[in-house]
Amino acid sequence: MLTFTQKKPPSPNAAVISTLSLTAEERTRSRHHWQMEDGQAVLLRLPRGTVLRDGDILVDETTGSLVRITAKPEPVLTVVAKNTIDLLKAAYHLGNRHVAVEITPSYLRLSPDPILQAMLEQMGVEIKEEISPFQPEVGAYGHHHSH
Structure with missing residues (x-):
C-alpha cells in the first residue's frame, strides 16, 4: 500500500505512476484510505486541514512514487x-x-x-x-x- 504524506503543486511533467480521482468533498479528507483507478490501495496521511486541488501531486513516503489528483466529475x-x-x-x-x-x-x-x-x-x-x-x-x- 502506498502512503502519501506529502503534497506538491501541480506539475504537468511529473513522472506520476497513476491518478486518484476524488470528489470535492473527498479532496478535503487529509487522512483516509482510497483505491486508485488501477485498484491499488492507498492511504492519505497528510497534515490535517490539507485540501487537495485538481492536478496536485502526492508523494509516497517510502518509494517517492508520485500520484496525480484529479477532480472527479x-x-x-x-x-x-x-x-x-x-x-x-x-x-x-x-x-x-x-x-x-x-x-x-x-x-x-x-x-x-x-x-x-x-x-x-x-x-x-x-x-x-x-x-x-x-x-x-x-x-x-x-x-x-x-x-
Whole structure:
C-alpha cells in the first residue's frame, strides 16, 4: 500500500505512476484510505486541514512514487446570469449561507441543494444540473467545509 504524506503543486511533467480521482468533498479528507483507478490501495496521511486541488501531486513516503489528483466529475448546479451583477448577487447570497462555491467570471457552481436552487431561481438566474468536476473555493483561512 502506498502512503502519501506529502503534497506538491501541480506539475504537468511529473513522472506520476497513476491518478486518484476524488470528489470535492473527498479532496478535503487529509487522512483516509482510497483505491486508485488501477485498484491499488492507498492511504492519505497528510497534515490535517490539507485540501487537495485538481492536478496536485502526492508523494509516497517510502518509494517517492508520485500520484496525480484529479477532480472527479460529480452532480453539481451551475449558475449563470444575464449580467455580472446578478451573478455577484447570487455569489453573495450563497456566501451568506457558507456554501462551498466554485467561482468563475462566467458561472458559479455548487453541490445540488433544492432549497438553494429555489432561492437562486427566485433571484432570476439560470441553473443547470450537470455532472462536472467541482473546484470550490477554499475558505479565507485555507479550509473548505461542506454542509
